[in-house]
Amino acid sequence: MDINHIPNWVLSLENEDLEFIKNFVLSSGSLKEMAKMYEVSYPTVRLRLDRLIEKIKVNDSLENEEFIKFIKRLSIDDQISVEVAKLIIEKYKQEKGER
Numbered sequence: 001m002d003i004n005h006i007p008n009w010v011l012s013l014e015n016e017d018l019e020f021i022k023n024f025v026l027s028s029g030s031l032k033e034m035a036k037m038y039e040v041s042y043p044t045v046r047l048r049l050d051r052l053i054e055k056i057k058v059n060d061s062l063e064n065e066e067f068i069k070f071i072k073r074l075s076i077d078d079q080i081s082v083e084v085a086k087l088i089i090e091k092y093k094q095e096k097g098e099r
Helices: 015-026 031-038 042-063 066-076 082-098
Strands: none
Touching: 015 031, 015 042, 031 042, 066 082
16 A cells, blocks of 8 residues: 555554554454453453544544645645645644644
């Protein structure tokens, strides 16, 4: 997969989240296996998965907002740098999260 085509919700995840997803897939989605692997209770793994799901939903929905699409278009059209676009989008997400 080309780095430019990695979904932003994936890029927004921390390494710890990505490792959890990897282990989830490798355990064939068994939360019981995940609980053994992490040496925690089933409800703890379920809670972590639920929080990860919400994190993905929030980041995925934010990516569809017109403002973020606009900033990305500016970057694609070389009107602003990719670094500046990332800073603007991150600040926007922080502001949205505070409300």
